[in-house]
Amino acid sequence: MWQKKQNTIIISTLKFGDLYFAVGLSKKGKIIRISLPNTCLNDVISEISDHHPEYHLSDEHLETLMKIARIYNGENIDFNMELLELDLENKNHETSSINSSFERDVILEVAKIPYGNIKTYKEIAESLNTKGYRAVGTAIGKNPFPIVVPCHRVIRSDRNVGGFRGGTEMKVNMLNKEGLNIEKFKIKFDKSIQKK
DNA sequence: GATTGACGCCGAG
DNA sequence: CTCGGCGTCAATC
Numbered sequence: 001m002w003q004k005k006q007n008t009i010i011i012s013t014l015k016f017g018d019l020y021f022a023v024g025l026s027k028k029g030k031i032i033r034i035s036l037p038n039t040c041l042n043d044v045i046s047e048i049s050d051h052h053p054e055y056h057l058s059d060e061h062l063e064t065l066m067k068i069a070r071i072y073n074g075e076n077i078d079f080n081m082e083l084l085e086l087d088l089e090n091k092n093h094e095t096s097s098i099n100s101s102f103e104r105d106v107i108l109e110v111a112k113i114p115y116g117n118i119k120t121y122k123e124i125a126e127s128l129n130t131k132g133y134r135a136v137g138t139a140i141g142k143n144p145f146p147i148v149v150p151c152h153r154v155i156r157s158d159r160n161v162g163g164f165r166g167g168t169e170m171k172v173n174m175l176n177k178e179g180l181n182i183e184k185f186k187i188k189f190d191k192s193i194q195k196k
Numbered sequence: 197g198a199t200t201g202a203c204g205c206c207g208a209g
Numbered sequence: 210c211t212c213g214g215c216g217t218c219a220a221t222c
Contacts, residue, residue, distance in 0.1 A: 135218045154202080
């Protein structure tokens with residue numbers, strides 16, 4: 001006689017090539033967290049379950065997972081941002097993914113960066129009218145929706161690629177697949193510099 | 197309060 | 210070019 005927990009989430013996984021992908025969704029069907037790909041299935045699951053301990057596995061949402069995998073592999077595909085849980089209302093709820101309006105504003109700003117383009121942490125900060133460049137970096141570091149919200153397209157002002165949760169290697173690989181030239185972790189001059 | 201960041205800038209070597 | 214040191218600000222302890 002257990003009770004059905006409202007906070008239980010659904011985790012779906014997909015193996016694409018030799019990498020596993022995972023996505024966590026609320027009962028409402030909104031995406032609350034996306035994991036970075038990994039060769040270890042347990043790792044991609046715990047990347048989500050660490051934040052949402054009560055879950056059950058499902059093999060639904062394969063379409064969503066396929067899209068994520070293809071974007072990761074450098075394809076330019078549309079992703080419906082409406083699928084992401086960006087509300088702050090369930091702050092104390094298990095099914096919230098974003099913790100503050102600051103984080104939300106940062107995520108929304110990063111989401112605007114088009115395929116194959118880059119923006120600096122400083123530029124993101126400036127469009128939010130703050131000088132808290134590091135705070136912006138920290139918020140981006142917590143991005144619950146990597147790949148889909150393209151935090152891999154945010155680099156440092158000195159043109160170094162900067163940090164990445166999944167390791168700098170992964171960030172460089174993703175940018176390469178989107179057509180950017182990188183040498184010694186620095187972005188080389190290319191077409192995408194003429195943004196704005 | 198004090199410390200910690202996926203940062204930025206400037207000045208010294 | 211690389212380093213330190215300091216500015217700055219949100220989150221965390």
